[in-house]
Amino acid sequence: MMRQFELVERVKTYDSSADESAINRAYVFAMKMHGSQLRASGDPYFSHPIEVAGILTGYRLDAASIITALLHDTIEDTPATLEDIEKLFGKEIGRLVDGVTKLTRIELQSDHSKQAENFRKLVLAMSEDIRVLLVKLADRVHNMRTLHYISKPEKRRRIALETMEIYAPLAERIGMQEMKSELEDLAFAELHPDARSSIIARLNFLRDQGGDLIGRILEELRSILDEAGVKATVSGREKTPYSIWRKMQRNNVGFEQLSDIMAFRVVVDSIEDCYRALGVIHSRYPMVPNRFKDYISTPKPNGYRSLHTGVYGPERHRIEVQIRTQEMHEIAELGVAAHWQYKQGGKVTEGRQYRWLRELLDILEHAAGPEEFLEHTKLEMFQDQVFCFTPKGDLIGLPRGSCPVDFAYAVHSEVGDTCVGAKINGRIMPLRTQLGNGDQVEIITSKAQTPSPTWERFVVTGKARARIRRFIRTQQRSQYLDLGRAILQKAFKQEGYDYTEKGLEGVLKIFKANSLDDLLAAVGEGVHTGREVVQAVYPGIKTVARAGTDNVVPLKRASKKPDGKHAVPxxxxxxxxxxxxxxxxxxxxxxxxxxxxxxxxxxxxxxxxxxxxxxxxxxxxxxxxxxxESDVDGNDVHLGRMHLVVANEPGSLGNLSTVIAKNLGNITNLKITNRNPDFFEMIIDVEVRDVKHLTHIIAALRATPAINSVERARN
Incomplete structure (x- = not known):
C-alpha cells in the first residue's frame, strides 16, 4: 500500500504547485472514515482509494482528481456526508466526490446487458466534469485487478460482464486505449478463462518456435527507416489475448489462420515524417490489400490519430504497423487524460487532434504553474438526451424535454394509451413534468383511460405524438359514423322510408365511397347531406324542405340566403x-x-x-x-369577452381602460375573478365590431407592461 509521502511525491513530480496540505488531509480523512473496514481480499478498505489515486497519478491528473480518488467512497460507505467534504475540502472537491457517488448508485440499479449502450450514455451525460468519469474508470480498474478475491462466481461474472460492456467501451470512447485494453483483458480472464489460457499457451509456443522474432523484425524496421533518413522509435508487441479472441470470433477463423497477431509502432517527430515512414515501408514490403487506414487526415471520433497499414514484412510475416507522432501516441494511449500534459505558453495546443475534445470539453479555467492543468472540464456529450429507469431497473433513453407520457409510450404503446399518472422518484407528479437524468419513473395506468388530445401539447417524442394523433383521428371518425347514421335515419324517416344499410350499399359508387362506413362518415362530416343520400337511393321522390330537416345538418355547407331580412346578418x-x-x-x-x-x-x-x-x-x-353575411355592416356592435391577468399596482386599471378606448373598444362589464398581492385576474366584456377588432385590442393590451397576459375568453 502506497504511503502518504509517496503519493504526494508522485503528484509533485509532474505538478510542483499541487496543494500538498490538501492531499495529506484527504489521505488522513479517508483513512479515519474507512477505519476498520476490510475488502474481500482481507486488506484494509482504505488500500482501495489509495490504489485508485495511484492509478490516476500515472495519468498525471491534477490534485483535485487525486483528492477525489482518496475520498470517492466516503459518502457511500462511511458516516461522512457531502457537507463534511465541502466544509473540509471546498465546493469543487465536494462536487467531484458527489458525482462519483451518484454514478456508483446508478451502477447498482441496472445489470441488464441489453441496456449497456444506454448506460454508457447515462454515465457520460451525468459526468458533468470529465474528472468524475476518470476517477470512476480508475476505481473500476482496481476493482477488476482484485476481482479474484470475490468468492461468489455469479458476482464476479456480473462485474466482469459490466466491465466488458460498459466501462471498457467508455474508456475507448474518451480515447484511453491503455486503460481499455487492461479492462478488457481482466474481464476476459473472468468470462472466458479457458479461451484466454489457450491463446496464451499458443502465443508462448509461437514465441518458442520463432525465437526472438519480434526483436529481429524490430531491428530490420529500424534499419530500413535509418537508411532512408527517417528518425524514428520502433516498438513491437503481440496483440492482447482478448483482441486475438475477438478477431477469431468476428471472422470465424481459427488461431492458426491469424497471421497478423504482431503489431509494430513507429513514432516519429512530425506529420511529414509519418507519411515518409509509410512510403519507406510500402516501398520495401508488399502491402496487404484493404489494410491501410489514414486516421491522421480523418481522425476517429475520440481524437485518435495514426496511420495503419498491413504488410508482408521481414521473414514474410504478416504484420500490422502503426505510424504516429509522439503527441499522437500520448493521445492514443491516454486519451482525454493527455489533455493535462500538452500545454504551450499557457494555452491548450490547438492542433486538429483536439477538435473532438474542444467540442466535448468546455475549458473554464487553467491552473497556474510551469505545467498547466485543466481544473474544470464539462462533458457535453448526450446533452440532448435524458436517461430514466423503470421500477425494474431497465433504462429508457429519451430526447431532452420528455415527460412521463413520452416515457410511457417508450415502454409500450398500451402503457402510453392507458396512462393516468406518474410517480417520479416515488412522488406523484404531473404528466407534463420534464424528466431528468437518472429519474426513476413509474407509470400509473387504468383500463378506462384513453389518450387525451391535450397530451399533444407537451409530448416531444414522435412515437407519442403519432399514437395520440391516431387515436384522435379514430375517435373523430367514430363520432362522424354515429352522427352520419343518425342523420340518415332521420332523413329516411321524414321521407316515409325505412333506413336500411343494404339500400345504401347500392349508392356507394355515386358518392365515391369505398365502404358503408366511409359514406356514413362523409355524411357525419357534412360532405354529403341526408337528403342527397335519400334521393340517390330513391331517385323518383320529390323532397320538400322542412324546418329541422336538411337545413339542419351539413356542417360544411351553407344554406341559401333567406328571402326576408333578419336583424342580424x-x-x-x-x-x-x-x-x-x-x-x-x-x-x-x-x-x-x-x-x-x-x-x-x-x-x-x-x-x-x-x-x-x-x-x-x-x-x-x-x-x-x-x-x-359577407356584407356585414362594419358599424354593428357585438360583445367580445377577454380574460386578463393584470399587475396589482397603481394605475394598472387606468392603463387598461385607456388602451381599450384608444382602440375604439367600449367596456360594458368587468369582473375580478381572483386577486392576490401581485396580480388581479379578471373577465372584461368589450363592445367590438368583429373578431379582427377584438384581436387588435388584445394585441395592444399584450404590449402594455402592466398586463401580464390576455386571452379571448371562451366557455
Missing amino acids: IKGLIPGMAMHFAGCCHPLPGDRIVGIVTTGKGVTIHTIDCDTLEQFADAPERWLDLAW
Missing part, C-alpha cells in the same frame, strides 16, 4: 325564427358559427369550436349550419 337562419348569441363563447363576425335549435327558445348561435357543442353531439337534427 347571418346566412342559414329560417325566416322568423328567434335567435340569440351564446354566452359561453360570444361569437363575433369573422368566427365560424353554428346554430343549435331549442324548442321554445329558437336558435342559439355558437362558435364552431365551442366546448358546449359536445352536449348536442347525439342530436344532429338540432344543428343548423350558419355563416355571417
Whole structure:
C-alpha cells in the first residue's frame, strides 16, 4: 500500500504547485472514515482509494482528481456526508466526490446487458466534469485487478460482464486505449478463462518456435527507416489475448489462420515524417490489400490519430504497423487524460487532434504553474438526451424535454394509451413534468383511460405524438359514423322510408365511397347531406324542405340566403325564427358559427369550436349550419369577452381602460375573478365590431407592461 509521502511525491513530480496540505488531509480523512473496514481480499478498505489515486497519478491528473480518488467512497460507505467534504475540502472537491457517488448508485440499479449502450450514455451525460468519469474508470480498474478475491462466481461474472460492456467501451470512447485494453483483458480472464489460457499457451509456443522474432523484425524496421533518413522509435508487441479472441470470433477463423497477431509502432517527430515512414515501408514490403487506414487526415471520433497499414514484412510475416507522432501516441494511449500534459505558453495546443475534445470539453479555467492543468472540464456529450429507469431497473433513453407520457409510450404503446399518472422518484407528479437524468419513473395506468388530445401539447417524442394523433383521428371518425347514421335515419324517416344499410350499399359508387362506413362518415362530416343520400337511393321522390330537416345538418355547407331580412346578418337562419348569441363563447363576425335549435327558445348561435357543442353531439337534427353575411355592416356592435391577468399596482386599471378606448373598444362589464398581492385576474366584456377588432385590442393590451397576459375568453 502506497504511503502518504509517496503519493504526494508522485503528484509533485509532474505538478510542483499541487496543494500538498490538501492531499495529506484527504489521505488522513479517508483513512479515519474507512477505519476498520476490510475488502474481500482481507486488506484494509482504505488500500482501495489509495490504489485508485495511484492509478490516476500515472495519468498525471491534477490534485483535485487525486483528492477525489482518496475520498470517492466516503459518502457511500462511511458516516461522512457531502457537507463534511465541502466544509473540509471546498465546493469543487465536494462536487467531484458527489458525482462519483451518484454514478456508483446508478451502477447498482441496472445489470441488464441489453441496456449497456444506454448506460454508457447515462454515465457520460451525468459526468458533468470529465474528472468524475476518470476517477470512476480508475476505481473500476482496481476493482477488476482484485476481482479474484470475490468468492461468489455469479458476482464476479456480473462485474466482469459490466466491465466488458460498459466501462471498457467508455474508456475507448474518451480515447484511453491503455486503460481499455487492461479492462478488457481482466474481464476476459473472468468470462472466458479457458479461451484466454489457450491463446496464451499458443502465443508462448509461437514465441518458442520463432525465437526472438519480434526483436529481429524490430531491428530490420529500424534499419530500413535509418537508411532512408527517417528518425524514428520502433516498438513491437503481440496483440492482447482478448483482441486475438475477438478477431477469431468476428471472422470465424481459427488461431492458426491469424497471421497478423504482431503489431509494430513507429513514432516519429512530425506529420511529414509519418507519411515518409509509410512510403519507406510500402516501398520495401508488399502491402496487404484493404489494410491501410489514414486516421491522421480523418481522425476517429475520440481524437485518435495514426496511420495503419498491413504488410508482408521481414521473414514474410504478416504484420500490422502503426505510424504516429509522439503527441499522437500520448493521445492514443491516454486519451482525454493527455489533455493535462500538452500545454504551450499557457494555452491548450490547438492542433486538429483536439477538435473532438474542444467540442466535448468546455475549458473554464487553467491552473497556474510551469505545467498547466485543466481544473474544470464539462462533458457535453448526450446533452440532448435524458436517461430514466423503470421500477425494474431497465433504462429508457429519451430526447431532452420528455415527460412521463413520452416515457410511457417508450415502454409500450398500451402503457402510453392507458396512462393516468406518474410517480417520479416515488412522488406523484404531473404528466407534463420534464424528466431528468437518472429519474426513476413509474407509470400509473387504468383500463378506462384513453389518450387525451391535450397530451399533444407537451409530448416531444414522435412515437407519442403519432399514437395520440391516431387515436384522435379514430375517435373523430367514430363520432362522424354515429352522427352520419343518425342523420340518415332521420332523413329516411321524414321521407316515409325505412333506413336500411343494404339500400345504401347500392349508392356507394355515386358518392365515391369505398365502404358503408366511409359514406356514413362523409355524411357525419357534412360532405354529403341526408337528403342527397335519400334521393340517390330513391331517385323518383320529390323532397320538400322542412324546418329541422336538411337545413339542419351539413356542417360544411351553407344554406341559401333567406328571402326576408333578419336583424342580424347571418346566412342559414329560417325566416322568423328567434335567435340569440351564446354566452359561453360570444361569437363575433369573422368566427365560424353554428346554430343549435331549442324548442321554445329558437336558435342559439355558437362558435364552431365551442366546448358546449359536445352536449348536442347525439342530436344532429338540432344543428343548423350558419355563416355571417359577407356584407356585414362594419358599424354593428357585438360583445367580445377577454380574460386578463393584470399587475396589482397603481394605475394598472387606468392603463387598461385607456388602451381599450384608444382602440375604439367600449367596456360594458368587468369582473375580478381572483386577486392576490401581485396580480388581479379578471373577465372584461368589450363592445367590438368583429373578431379582427377584438384581436387588435388584445394585441395592444399584450404590449402594455402592466398586463401580464390576455386571452379571448371562451366557455
